[in-house]
Amino acid sequence: xxxxxxxxxxxxxxxxxxxxxxxxxxxxxxxxxxxxxxxxxxxxxxxxxxxxxxxxxxxxxxxxxxxxxxxxxxxxxxxxxxxxxxxxxxxxxxxxxxxxxxxxxxxxxxxxxxxxxxxxxxxxxxxxxxxxxxxxxxxxxxxxxxxxxxxxxxxxxxxxxxxxxxxxxxxxxxxxxxxxxxxxxxxxxxxxxxxxxxxxxxxxxxxxxxxxxxxxxxxxxxxxxxxxxxxxxxxxxxxxxxxxxxxxxxxxxxxxxxxxxxxxxxxxxxxxxxxxxxxxxxxxxxxxxxxxxxxxxxxxxxxxxxxxxxxxxxxxxxxxxxxxxxxxxxxxxxxxxxxxxxxxxxxxxxxxxxxxxxxxxxxxxxxxxxxxxxxxxxxxxxxxxxxxxxxxxxxxxxxxxxxxxxxxxxxxxxxxxxxxxxxxxxxx
Numbered sequence: 001x002x003x004x005x006x007x008x009x010x011x012x013x014x015x016x017x018x019x020x021x022x023x024x025x026x027x028x029x030x031x032x033x034x035x036x037x038x039x040x041x042x043x044x045x046x047x048x049x050x051x052x053x054x055x056x057x058x059x060x061x062x063x064x065x066x067x068x069x070x071x072x073x074x075x076x077x078x079x080x081x082x083x084x085x086x087x088x089x090x091x092x093x094x095x096x097x098x099x100x101x102x103x104x105x106x107x108x109x110x111x112x113x114x115x116x117x118x119x120x121x122x123x124x125x126x127x128x129x130x131x132x133x134x135x136x137x138x139x140x141x142x143x144x145x146x147x148x149x150x151x152x153x154x155x156x157x158x159x160x161x162x163x164x165x166x167x168x169x170x171x172x173x174x175x176x177x178x179x180x181x182x183x184x185x186x187x188x189x190x191x192x193x194x195x196x197x198x199x200x201x202x203x204x205x206x207x208x209x210x211x212x213x214x215x216x217x218x219x220x221x222x223x224x225x226x227x228x229x230x231x232x233x234x235x236x237x238x239x240x241x242x243x244x245x246x247x248x249x250x251x252x253x254x255x256x257x258x259x260x261x262x263x264x265x266x267x268x269x270x271x272x273x274x275x276x277x278x279x280x281x282x283x284x285x286x287x288x289x290x291x292x293x294x295x296x297x298x299x300x301x302x303x304x305x306x307x308x309x310x311x312x313x314x315x316x317x318x319x320x321x322x323x324x325x326x327x328x329x330x331x332x333x334x335x336x337x338x339x340x341x342x343x344x345x346x347x348x349x350x351x352x353x354x355x356x357x358x359x360x361x362x363x364x365x366x367x368x369x370x371x372x373x374x375x376x377x378x379x380x381x382x383x384x385x386x387x388x389x390x391x392x393x394x395x396x397x398x399x400x401x402x403x404x405x406x407x408x409x410x411x412x413x414x415x416x417x418x419x420x421x422x423x424x425x426x427x428x
């Protein structure tokens with residue numbers, strides 16, 4: 001708590017509101033009593049200037065290009081950690097000791113199988129259904145199969161549900177992919193890592209042994225780490241809002257998946273890859289950059305700039321390195337990467353981009369990596385959902401445990417008709 005206050009002057013009087021400090025980052029003005037005292041609301045489309053909760057999970061400083069998970073810089077986690085370690089960190093608050101990590105990894109491993117009836121559930125979808133539509137349906141249906149972990153008032157059930165969501169999401173994502181291409185599902189294999197298991201379930205077939213490539217496994221693990229959580233973004237806020245009503249955790253995560261599906265959120269890496277393909281060759285980059293500067297040209301550069309970051313997205317640096325490693329390992333000479341390199345160099349030196357703070361973001365390189373590994377573009381957002389489930393689960397748990405948590409109820413500035421009397425249809 002602090003003694004600092006902010007003063008609001010209105011025609012009805014002057015009011016004082018406490019200013020609350022965070023452990024790092026900007027202070028916030030506590031306006032919880034604003035409506036009761038003044039009869040007025042704040043107007044904040046997109047809630048970009050409104051803190052809807054207190055959180056100790058993720059911190060972002062967009063101006064400095066900083067992303068911290070529980071205080072740890074994202075680049076350190078991506079370089080030294082594993083996705084399972086980061087999942088534990090987000091969920092429990094601290095990096096695990098060796099025995100804690102082993103126990104956690106074992107618990108997740110033994111939750112990766114899904115109820116056998118879910119296999120039949122897939123048959124209700126069309127073969128050409130988008131993986132995200134399948135994941136929305138299947139994840140939402142999990143609450144019909146796991147009744148023993150839907151009581152949100154029971155901390156043990158909440159933990160079991162959290163483990164189940166993190167564990168089963170790779171299985172569901174892989175099943176969605178296999179279903180779309182007409183191949184049989186593969187059951188999880190418990191001697192593989194979280195990421196290795198997912199790669200095998202996605203690309204393996206029953207007729208032969210699948211060997212996990214350690215370079216690809218590490219690349220996917222980094223991608224999962226870089227997408228694990230990103231503070232109060234649209235999908236995370238959706239999970240929290242759904243959870244504030246007391247909805248079961250599976251329904252809340254399904255709501256997050258639905259929100260993530262939007263092209264302005266989870267679909268950005270697919271859009272960035274499609275843009276690079278449209279440019280086609282590095283020699284075409286300058287003409288496309290000129291088009292991007294032209295306000296009258298509908299062409300827009302994808303993978304540059306970010307709602308939060310006004311500096312180089314710290315995740316993009318790791319992605320760039322990972323892209324180089326993957327293409328080298330697979331011996332792929334991808335012209336799309338040449339386009340990306342040229343475009344990045346121009347963007348980082350061009351006054352137009354510098355002035356508008358349009359730096360490459362995480363989506364700029366992630367699509368190249370996923371495409372090289374063999375994922376079709378429609379799977380990109382599903383992979384994002386797989387990784388972000390860990391953050392959603394951590395945020396949901398934090399929200400449920402928050403004594404100040406209330407059901408979400410944003411207000412509005414009403415601009416419609418004032419009260420009018422009903423007129424019979426024949427008199428209108």
